[in-house]
Amino acid sequence: MKKITVKLVVWRQNGPDEKGFFKTYFAENIDTDASFLEMLDVVNEGLVKNGSEPIAFAHDCREGICGTCGAVVNGEAHGPREKLTLCQLHMRSFSNGDTIVLEPFRARALPIVKDLVVDRSALDRIVQAGGYISVRTGSAPDANAIPVPKKDADQAFDAAQCIGCAACVAACPNASAMLMMSAKVSHLSSLPQGQPESKQRVLDMVSQMVKEGFGGCSNEYQCEVACPKGISVKYIAQLNRQYLLSAIKSE
């Protein structure tokens, strides 16, 4: 069992309207088998014992599926490992004596709540604008009434894996939510059940994204690199195509 000590440079901000600043902490004798968030737990235990306020960070399932956690670690959303949420990053990815700079996801549409915690309700509002199939409970036909080609079902699943963590927004130089939104649009439009609303859906969701203050896409592909679920930028291309077609037809 290996133990390391790392220096943390952490963004502290007491509230949405307060001024933030970097503060340095040392995480001492951390087991390299510990997860990154467990390392933060250890640091926080020490802070609380001294009567200081711990570093606020969002987290819940700690198994990479709920999408609650996330911070920028040394400039990378969710840290240095690919296709991993922050909760699945382990301290063996770091060396003794490393300096780790820890910041919240930064975007105009994701205001800071406290320290590393940001408000991602804008993503909910994008989904509310049309990220669903309108089906009343009880009105569904038999599940096998409409066959779905396996290829389409697999693509729908692939796109549906988005966990709504907002790493794509944090990684994008324009703070765009295109990857998250395009994943939802492609998930639903890959399926026959999603067809009736597909045109209006894409128009409404894009319009909401703009309203929320997210930027546009300029093909930087940083979102795909940051995405813990490996969602491909090809869905952004699909979304753009659908948007164009829908916009022309709705004129």
Place this chain on the structure above:
Amino acid sequence: MSQHDVSKRKTLDSKIPEGALSEKWTQHKFNMKLVNPANKRKYKVIVVGTGLAGASASATLSELGYQVHTFCFHDTPRRAHSIAAQGGINAAKNYQNDGDSIYRLFYDTIKGGDFRAREANVHRLAEISVNIIDQCVAQGVPFAREYGGLLDNRSFGGAQVSRTFYAKGQTGQQLLLGAYSALMKQVNAGAVTMYTEHEMMDLVIIDGKARGIVTRNLKTGEIASHTADAVLLCTGGYGNVFYLSTNAMGSNVTAAWKAHKRGAYFANPCYTQIHPTCIPVHGDYQSKLTLMSESLRNDGRVWVPKKVGDDRHPSEIPDDERDYYLERKYPSFGNLVPRDLASRNAKYVCDEGRGVGPTKLAVYLDFRDSINRLGKDAIEARYGNLFDMYQSITDSNPYEEPMMIYPAVHYTMGGLWVDYNLMSNIEGLFVLGEANFSDHGANRLGASALMQGLADGYFVISYTLGNYLANVDLNSISLENESFLSAEKDVQERIERLLSIRGTKTVDEFHRELGLLMWDKCGMSRNEEGLKEAIRRIPEIRKSFWNDVMVTGSNNSFNQTLEKALRVADFLEFAETMCRDALERKESCGGHFREDSQTPEGEALRNDTEFTNVFAWEFKGIDNKPELHIEELEFENVQPSVRSYK
């Protein structure tokens, strides 16, 4: 309490409808009163929690026209821990033509629950299971499909038919996103008012009926009251009473416990499910346990060294010095015995000192023979994502050396007592999903939790809530009502008290101490002496918490330490009731093994003459013993038998 006392207790009325088992729900649906469509909008319904049960209930009730106000403590309703369920969802569709039916799903669930669930509820669940799949597919849930475009199924958790629908290892995620999208649709339509980052702090009862809740806004600390004509708790399980579990960090008992303190009975709290295949604990800093799908036992062989203290690397231990203990003890089921047996036997071999790994609290799950037989590619195709996850957490390569696994707390079958209509003993308080006790008896089968959450939310509450509202006389109430004001004051005082202690120990230190005690005394294997000791020690830990905990920060901003302290304070009260329930149930059943109730071969011994019943506890004050109420379980269709896996 002696058996004699128990028999004198008043029994609870489960309001199971008359008639043949398969007709009860259909008849009941017809007999229930309806609320006129124009009147539905006059009723305000509060839903607490947005997992499968809460999100589906919110969407469905708002579609019917009720004013729905939905609360969750997460930053968005999509985070609820239903999202982490891996394996799948059962439904009696019989698409595989392999002999499944509603009756068989009902039968398997009753037997799997070790004959401690209500027949009528379970049959209804099996009936509704087929509608759930239809609903989810229509919403766009991307279930696995065959090349012909139709839905695929797999056999799960030892079932003899393939009735499990799945979306790779992310079925819970996809089902929750389906329910969440239905909820978002209704929010967009203005039919649901959504309150995120609001935690329920108390239930308010006026004239004997649930009429509202008190919440704390987690971002601002604001304490506020909300009135309602009915309150639905969809707040999940209490596995985190053990500190380490597969639950999310925020999962808690608070909403259910507050309702209990206001009079709702807590049923079978000692029924917890311990999942056999989790990644073992690796250090004191450990914050949670990670489940590995139990499908791994299809191809992995479980073993420990025969010799105590054998520290050799597993590859250096020859076959004749390995003990494949599940294959040895249960030759016909082998490594595929049900969850409770697999878990208990892992504990036994570790208790004997034959555990492996640095902590000696682990057993091997070895794929060497399967890889030799089927090839690495075949194993990778089946379990690739699980092997990757294991390697990312443990830094060990399961293709080359055996996995190490150990049981962990996973699901809680116990919960608030509800009748057939999902209403608690408090009028107007409904409890759905894992938060209630109703459908899984003493042991839940794999792929049944998702089924129950969605059945309750989409298809049961939509009828039974209407029947309640159509029959009840509700006075108009205001937030100025004394019950709201005093509940708010209680919450404020509790928070101020926590913040003013400024002691020397952290919330986690207390939580960890409680968790270790519960795991040791009220975990996989329990005995009278241990439970009595726990009942003695829990109040001591609780007292020490209220004297010596350090909660930093203030109430008027985002304060995660305070959130945690409030939840742990409730676990410290609840744990005692859980141990009392375990003490009183002097039999082994399902996931609950009482050491003083076993066969000469060391297998679980159920006691059907005395314990074919539900224990429902009534709160009598924090330092007083709760009062026991009994619901007798009638088995009219299935004869309780001994589960044998030899």
